Amino acid sequence: MTQKLPRHLLAHASCLPEHIDGIPTDIVEAAPAYFAASSPCSLRKLREQRPAQGGISGAHEAIQAATLAARCVSRRLEESMDRFVLGNCHTLADFGSAALDSSILQPSTNDGGTAIAHRLAGLHRFVPILESATGSNRIDAALAKLDSTNAMDPGICTLGAIQGTASATLGTxxxxxxxxxxxxxxxxxxxxxxxxxxxxxxxxxxxxxxxxxxxxxxxxxxxxxxxxxxxxxxxxxxxxxxxxxxxxxxxxxxxxxxxxxxxxxxxxxxxxxx
The missing domain is CATH 2.40.10.10 (Trypsin-like serine proteases)
Incomplete structure (x- = not known):
């Protein structure tokens, strides 16, 4: 919620119960979150890098600016020789409106990337985002196929090599x-x-x-x-x-x-x- 209102200003049906299964409830005010793609900056992470790496500027040619996640491999047998870069549906696929094989740039357009000089990969597949206030989206994710397998290194800028995966818990x-x-x-x-x-x-x-x-x-x-x-x-x-x-x-x-x-x-x- 962006603003917490007193109960006397709300309809009864709009109020949470004061307790659920004995646990007190409350409303916490928070600024709205937006899909995080844009804003200028000036360090090396904004410049062209070949090979590229995770954690630096990169996005679909129609998107102003975003971050490349990491290099990855496919579980599909027919794609075993290819290499891919992971990102969001909204950053690599323009919320699902981009054509397959359209250009993924590194750096992003806001950082000087152009389709002629800075193409890194082509959009390969994505999971569409369901527009609904009651929907059940689990991910905002897309995959782009690198134009060459050595166009991107494994690992993340500054942070180093990725050591597998884990499930996050409270306090991680x-x-x-x-x-x-x-x-x-x-x-x-x-x-x-x-x-x-x-x-x-x-x-x-x-x-x-x-x-x-x-x-x-x-x-x-x-x-x-x-x-x-x-x-x-x-x-x-x-x-x-x-x-x-x-x-x-x-x-x-x-x-x-x-x-x-x-x-x-x-x-x-x-x-x-x-």
Whole structure:
């Protein structure tokens, strides 16, 4: 909720019960989260890199700016010789409206990327986002096929090699490297949250509900975990670099972020991280 109202201003049907199974309930105000793609910056993570790596600027040619997640391989036998890059549906597939094999640029267009000079991969497949305030989206994810298998290295900028995957739990310490905010550390403060994310900043009635998501807060002493342009960043455990989530949304002030559980992403796209 963006604003908590007193009970006397609400219809009775709109009020939560004060207790559910003996547990007190409350409404917590929070700034709205948006799909995290945009915003300028000026470090090496914004420049062309060949081979590329996870955690740097990269997005579909129609998207201003986002982050490449990581290099991956397909579980499909017929794709065993190919290499792919993971990202969000909204960053690699333009919310599902992009044509297959359309260009994924590194860096993103806001960082100087052009289809002629900076194509890294072609859109290969994605999971559509269901536009509905009562929908059950599990992931915001897409896959692009690298134009050459050596166009991207495994691992994440600054964070290093990915050490498998894990399931996040309440209190799990995590970190990520993103195109806008670079390397940041956070804490999972809800490992299974249902959230509404606006699909269009100019039209707040267009919403998509995501279920069973991870919510991440900045670590104590740090104000920001992610900001626009960090969409697509892989979220790893702080201790051993196990992948736990794929970042896809955050408020502009960076006070929290949402990520898809990584197991749901990998299973839906039939891939594994390298």
């Amino acid at each position: 310490r995590v970190h990520k490297h993103g195109r806008t905010t670079g390397s940041t550390t956070g804490i999972i403060d809800d490992p299974s949250i249902d959230v509404l994310v606006p699909l269009n900043r100019q039209d707040p009635t267009r919403l998509a509900q995501f279920v069973d998501q991870l919510r991440i807060r900045p670590r104590p002493g740090q104000l920001v975990f992610a900001q626009p342009g960090d969409s697509g960043a892989l979220v790893l455990t702080k201790g051993d670099n196990s992948a736990v989530g794929l970042l896809f949304a955050c408020p502009d002030n960076g006070s929290y972020a949402y990520a898809n559980p990584i197991s749901a992403v990998l299973d839906a796209l039939e891939i594994d991280l390298e």
